[in-house]
Every structure is written in structure tokens, then in C-alpha cells.
Amino acid sequence: MPTLFRKVKDVRNYIRNLRHSAENNYSVGLVPTMGYLHEGHMELVRKSKLQNDITVVSIYVNPLQFGKGEDYERYPRDLERDLAMCEEAGVDIVFAPTDEEIYPQKPKVEINVEGISNVLEGAFRTGHFSGVALIVLKLFNIVQPDRAYFGEKDFQQLKLIERLVRDLSYPVEIVPVPTVRDKDGLALSSRNTYLKENERESALSIYRSFLIAQKLFKVGNTKAEDLKEAIKDYISRHPHVKKIDYVEIVDEEFNIKSDEVSEGDRILVAVWIGDTRLIDNWRLSYEEV
Numbered sequence: 001m002p003t004l005f006r007k008v009k010d011v012r013n014y015i016r017n018l019r020h021s022a023e024n025n026y027s028v029g030l031v032p033t034m035g036y037l038h039e040g041h042m043e044l045v046r047k048s049k050l051q052n053d054i055t056v057v058s059i060y061v062n063p064l065q066f067g068k069g070e071d072y073e074r075y076p077r078d079l080e081r082d083l084a085m086c087e088e089a090g091v092d093i094v095f096a097p098t099d100e101e102i103y104p105q106k107p108k109v110e111i112n113v114e115g116i117s118n119v120l121e122g123a124f125r126t127g128h129f130s131g132v133a134l135i136v137l138k139l140f141n142i143v144q145p146d147r148a149y150f151g152e153k154d155f156q157q158l159k160l161i162e163r164l165v166r167d168l169s170y171p172v173e174i175v176p177v178p179t180v181r182d183k184d185g186l187a188l189s190s191r192n193t194y195l196k197e198n199e200r201e202s203a204l205s206i207y208r209s210f211l212i213a214q215k216l217f218k219v220g221n222t223k224a225e226d227l228k229e230a231i232k233d234y235i236s237r238h239p240h241v242k243k244i245d246y247v248e249i250v251d252e253e254f255n256i257k258s259d260e261v262s263e264g265d266r267i268l269v270a271v272w273i274g275d276t277r278l279i280d281n282w283r284l285s286y287e288e289v
């Protein structure tokens, strides 16, 4: 079983002692999660285990990154199940703090990254990324990892954290990990558990629309508008698709592309399937899928 900590002070001391008692450089990998783990998280864990002496998984459903009316209350939680998965994957430490531990007082700090925090996801989910930034930096301060692992599935979050770390000269290496998909292409997410059986088929339209855009790109259509329209058109033809919040294309630095796109640019989408809001993204490339 991984060693479970609920208190900031305890996990901090434990990791500090491990580092002090180690003879050589001792590396710590952190996999921040909100729990209800799936293969996507396990991929982050596997990567961390390859690169570090110990792997810490944090499990905390961070209230600050949920807006009013969002799914904070119903977000799936099952610590027993998560611990069993961590044990099987060989995780060393699980840090699952309480709200009182993390936010003994209502924080007065607000962290925003210009050009990232308030666009796309940030525009639809006001305050979401300042909540993410705060909890991620708190976890970095508590665990003091050498490396931290984030899935490309939450691409805007990844870019936000990369930029924070760069701008603050934070001594942690951010390791991006490619999105894990089910065999049928659906990107793994804890929120997939909300999908009703008949909605899942419609959710697949997101992945399939990426393949359509990818094909257009490969045969030489590099117009952002054409690719975005093809995606919207395909997804919206499916039942249970309630609303498409956005389809946009960004470059590596998260600049929104309105004209020509090129290899390496990312298509980002957010779609409501019934009452479930899914996000996904796709890297444009000339390679075969």
C-alpha cells in the first residue's frame, strides 16, 4: 500500500526526511489528480516511476476550480478504489488532504496568466484557472517535486502551468503526457462516468471530428476556419450534442490561430453531450494516425 497522508505537515516532513536520509540525489515525481483515477492518470504514474525515485499522487477535488452551478458536488470520489489503483501501480505516497488542510482560510491570492487564464476554458469557466494555478502551486510548495506530470488532455491547463513555472523560475520540470484514449477514441476523463450509454456514441464524434480535420490538413487545407467548420458541422449532427462551447486552434504558445494553421498546432474543443461537458484536443500533424 502507498503511504497515505492527510496533513500538509506530515507529508512535507516525510518527504524531507526521505531526501535527507538518501545518500545521493533523490528525485520526487508528483502526479496531481482530483481522484477517481483512470488509465490516463496511471500513464502519468508510470512515467513518473520511470524518471524518479519516489512517486507521489495527490488526490484532492479542489473547490476553487469549480464555478457556481458546476459539478463540484457530484464529481466522482472513491478514495478506497484510488488507493487500490495506486498500490497496483507502485505509487509510494498518496497525499489526500482535507479542505481545512489546504484552505485553512479563504485565499486572497489570485494567479492569472495573461492570454491563457481568461480565454477558451477560462472564458467559459470564470475563475477556473486561478483555482487550478493556486492548488498546483500549493502542491508544488508542499511536495517540492523535481518533476510534475500533467496530461495533454487538459492542454490549456498544461500550458498555464508551463508558463507559471517559467515566469516564476519554479524549480520543477513539467512533464507533459499524451492523452490516453479508449479503443474507440474517447479521451479518458473522470467525467466520462456521467455519460449515459446512448450519449457515449455521440461523445465519440469529438475524436472522429479530429480525424476529419486531420485528413483535410494532410491533403493541404491549412485554413483554420475550414477545419473548425468541418469539426463543428460533424459534431453537431449527432444526437445528444446540446451545445458546442468552442472549437479553436492554438499554436505551441497558446496564440489563437485565425488564419493559416501548421503542423504542431492544436485543435481544442469543448462540447456538451447531454448534461456532460467534455473537452478534448488534437495536435495537427502530417503523420499517419
Ligand code: PAF
Residues within 6 Å of the ligand: 032, 033, 034, 060, 062, 065, 132, 135, 136, 154, 157
Ligand atoms: O487536472 C486535474 O485533475 C486538476 O485540474 C489538477 C491539476 C489536479 C488541479 O486540481
